[in-house]
Amino acid sequence: MKCVKVPLRELNDTRIKLMEIGKMNMEYRIKAEADFGYIPINDDIEGYEIVDIELEAMKRVPHNFSELLEDELTSEEIEDLRTSFDTIGDIVILEIPDNLQDKKQTIGDAALKFTKRRSIYMKKSAIKGTTRVRDLEFLSGIDDPITIHKEHGARLKLNVRDMYFSPRLATERKRVMQSVEEGEKILDMFCGIGPFPIVIARNKDVDITAVDINGEAIRYLDENIKLNKLKGSIKTYAGDIAEVSKGFKCKFDRMIMNLPGLAYTFLDLAVDLIEDGGTINYYEFSDSYEQGIKRLETACEKKNKKVEITNARKVKSTSPGEWHVAIDGKVSDE
Numbered sequence: 001m002k003c004v005k006v007p008l009r010e011l012n013d014t015r016i017k018l019m020e021i022g023k024m025n026m027e028y029r030i031k032a033e034a035d036f037g038y039i040p041i042n043d044d045i046e047g048y049e050i051v052d053i054e055l056e057a058m059k060r061v062p063h064n065f066s067e068l069l070e071d072e073l074t075s076e077e078i079e080d081l082r083t084s085f086d087t088i089g090d091i092v093i094l095e096i097p098d099n100l101q102d103k104k105q106t107i108g109d110a111a112l113k114f115t116k117r118r119s120i121y122m123k124k125s126a127i128k129g130t131t132r133v134r135d136l137e138f139l140s141g142i143d144d145p146i147t148i149h150k151e152h153g154a155r156l157k158l159n160v161r162d163m164y165f166s167p168r169l170a171t172e173r174k175r176v177m178q179s180v181e182e183g184e185k186i187l188d189m190f191c192g193i194g195p196f197p198i199v200i201a202r203n204k205d206v207d208i209t210a211v212d213i214n215g216e217a218i219r220y221l222d223e224n225i226k227l228n229k230l231k232g233s234i235k236t237y238a239g240d241i242a243e244v245s246k247g248f249k250c251k252f253d254r255m256i257m258n259l260p261g262l263a264y265t266f267l268d269l270a271v272d273l274i275e276d277g278g279t280i281n282y283y284e285f286s287d288s289y290e291q292g293i294k295r296l297e298t299a300c301e302k303k304n305k306k307v308e309i310t311n312a313r314k315v316k317s318t319s320p321g322e323w324h325v326a327i328d329g330k331v332s333d334e
């Protein structure tokens, strides 16, 4: 190893000088003997005595997720993994591609270490079925799927194995909450653990009816109502919205329809239940807005109502070329 040899009393000043001019080789330890010290360098440097001796390599302590995995994975693979992280409370859910499955334990342990969360799970399937949940495999930390996620000041308790929740909709929920007016009567047709109702009712004095076919999700929503200080009120129902809605005695100023794969099949019901001048927050998976706008227009035409599209936006990407899109429509009687 190429080193600068200096009398021991000059060791510290020389070390600082070499570091300042970027010549010191930080991957090796400085060696001090009885009269001389040896400082590892990257290049030759004038004005010093240069010698070649053996030095001990520094032990590298990885400082982040990338550094820990850099010997195992390419930087592209690390970046893809990093963007797959979903952090829900003290749980991290990762998507590990097929070609890295044999390294899943190393990846899970690295994620545990560097996210400093409690539990790491891996996605084992796509989101599926009526209740929109996915299979998860426990990877590292403590195998406990119950957590409390904080979003815009709201506390949302859930079991990540048994009910749908996506932290990636946080901006959308805030946007909808900000568009709500005080006093609105709102129906969340597919509420899950209640992130829309809780975020809205924490901020606005509104009257929300929240329905979900997943009874466990409703049980958590009932807990979430108690966990949060609400300005508005939330009534919950466990059941199929098509059945539960038969008992409703009123219409609503706003309908939240976040079941993007199937919400279109409930548009007729939504149009029946919306007040004159009310807003439908409609969601679907699509590569454009046209299909959703057409579906809203058709559902309104069938009931002799009009819809004015007030906003359309991409909430998140779901697969290449496909989006979870949001369309807001103001519905009025003709």
Ligand SMILES: C[S@@+](CC[C@H](N)C(=O)[O-])C[C@H]1O[C@@H](n2cnc3c(N)ncnc32)[C@H](O)[C@@H]1O
Binding pocket: 130, 131, 132, 164, 165, 166, 169, 189, 190, 191, 192, 193, 194, 195, 196, 211, 212, 213, 214, 217, 239, 240, 241, 242, 258, 259, 260
């Ligand atoms: C995509 S998740 C959205 C949950 C919640 N709105 C959120 O943003 O986290 C859709 C929810 O619709 C519920 N669901 C599916 N079909 C339903 C139906 N016919 N009636 C009521 N809820 C239903 C599922 O159980 C699931 O919780």
